[in-house]
Amino acid sequence: MPAPAPRKNHKVLGRLSLPERTFVADALRTETVGGVLLLAAAIAALIWANTPIRESYESVRDFHVGPAALGLDLSIEHWAADGLLAVFFFVAGIELKRELVAGDLRDPRAAALPVVAALCGMAVPALVYTLVNVTGGGSFDGWAVPTATDIAFALAVLAVIGTSLPSALRAFLLTLAVVDDLFAILIIAVFFTENLNFAALGGAAVGLAVFWLLLRRGVRGWYVYVPLALVIWGLMYNSGVHATIAGVAMGLMLRCTTRKDEGEQRSPGERIEHLVRPLSAGLAVPLFALFSAGVAVSGGALGEVFTRPETLGVVLGLVVGKAVGIFGGTWLTARFTRASLSDDLAWPDVFAVSSLAGIGFTVSLLIGELAFAGDKALTDEVKAAVLMGSLIAAVLSGVLLKIRNAKYRRLWEDEERDEDLDGIPDIYEQDNPAYHLRMAEIHERKAAEHRRLAEVTGGASEGNDGPA
Structure with missing residues (x-):
């Protein structure tokens, strides 16, 4: 009986395949622009x-607008x-869905990272x-506030500061945010759902079943799916489950x-994502x-952010909890599994992205709005804490990325080099004999x-008649 083949070590944050790298680059471009618009809107x-x-x-x-008879007389803020x-x-x-069927999450060993x-990046902030x-005698209602990551905002900072970040590390941030979004959705669904309306919830479930059936039958046309999606969303809102869950459910049903x-x-999911992502x-x-x-932000209000336990917990959760949790989870995965860090990267790089x-x-x-819905003053203070914590995290990571940027630039140049001018980076052709023949020529x-040139100038010297 032949001996089993040894298991290969998996590189943590290793180089992406060329198709995956192209997809990530396209996704990041849209998210980066969105992050800039997000920053402008917040300011x-x-x-x-x-x-x-x-x-x-x-x-x-x-200001309220919407059909009250359908339970949708909502303020602009709620819309x-x-x-x-x-x-x-x-x-x-x-x-x-794409990550589960065609990306890093498809392989359980690669998905572990x-x-x-x-998970660590959500558990530690909480x-x-x-x-x-516990120490300050505050409310535990906001434990979930610092658990989320805003991918658009993070990528906007990355675009400005870490211009030469290797694609694998950028993809790690993108995949991390996708998994983070999944758990944030579960938190919203489980912990912020009250007073269920089972009739509306059943109607939403029927609508989702019809949505899935139409997709499987190959029915096309936005005029079919958009009205149906609006009905599903309205029923989900009236069911007591947060209405954004309807969006997630429909996204997961698309074939990717x-x-x-x-x-x-391109798959239907990729086509629709390409159309909807800019929106x-x-x-x-x-x-x-x-x-x-x-x-409302004033000097006194900002001072209270660091004195009130609820707001201080949010700031420390975002700034300290996220960095320690994500970096610690990555290190533990590399330490106790067969995964190892890519040779192109160092742990300070991982900490900067964390x-x-x-x-x-x-x-x-x-x-924050869901956790403290009954206390408008505390809701505004928690929002101020989110803004403050996000700002501190952005500045801290910006400094770290700036320090590492020289190394990032060298790696980026290696990834982008295309000496044979065939449109494919040389690093992806190193195992191709035809590539080596072209390079020799x-x-x-x-x-x-x-x-x-040496003969014309008369300056040729021994040992200097060709490239090293």
């Missing part, structure tokens, strides 16, 4: 809410949080918040694998920020040109 909200015209902000935010964020979570559902890192409030026998270049990143999330981030995940913002603001041409 606009803070300015609007802290100037003499702040009453107009409150009037617009609290943004419950309606527009459903689009954001719909895209998150597609991302999660982002899953463990995300523990930090709880410890702070291609059918080569039918000549498909999510460019409109839905910035508008949510515009109507959620507008809290710190970047402390930017909570979008989902943290949403959970290129080097020979360069050597001949160098010799001719």
Whole structure:
């Protein structure tokens, strides 16, 4: 009986395949632009809410619109949080489905890293918040606020500071955020659902079943799915379950694998994500920020963020808990499994990205509203704490990324080098004999040109008649 083949070590944050690298690059471009718009919307909200015209902000935010007979007479703020964020979570559902069937989460061994890192990156902030409030005698209701990561905001910081970050590390942040979103969705569904309306919930379930059946039958046409999605969303909202869960459920139902026998270049999930992602990143999330981030901020209010246990727990959870949790989870995975860190990276690189995940913002603001829904003053203070914690995490990670950026640039140049000008980075062709033949021809041409130049200038010297 032949001996079993030895198990290979898995590189933690190793180099991506070329198709995966291309997908990640396309996704990051949209998320980065969305992050910039998100930042602009948050700044606009803070300015609007802290100037003499702040009453107009409150009037617009609290203005109610919608059919009351359908239970949808909501304020603009609620439409943004419950309606527009459903689009954001719909895209998150597609991302999660893609990772499960075609990405890093498909292989249980490869999935262990982002899953463990995300779990630790949520558990440690919750523990930090709880410890702070046990010590200070605060409310435990906000334990989930610092558990979320805002991928758009984080990638915007990454685009400005870490311009040459290796694609594998960027993909780690993206995959980590997808897993983080999944657990945030579960937290919202389990801990912030009260007074269930089983008739509406049953109607939403029937709507989702019809949605799934139409997809399996190959029915096409936005005029079919958009009205059905709106009905499902409305029923989910009235059921007592947070309406964003409807978006996630529909996203998970889309097929994210291609059918080569039918000549498909892109899966239906990828096509729809390509269409909806700009709407999510460019409109839905910035508008949510515009109507959620507008809290009154003064010197005294900022001082209270660091003295009240609920708000201090949020800040420390985002800044300390996220960095320690994600970095610790990654290190533990590498320490106690066969995974090892890629040779191109160092642990300070991982810590820099772990710190970047402390930017909570979008989902943290949403959970803050749900956790302290009955206390408007405390809700605003927690929002201010989310903004402060996210700002500190952004500055800290920005400094760390800036320090590491010189190394990142060298790695990026290695990944992007394309000396044979065939459109494929050389690093992906190193095992291809045809590539080595082309490179030999290129080097020979360069050597001949160098010799001719030396003969013309008369400055050729022994040992200097060709490239090293």
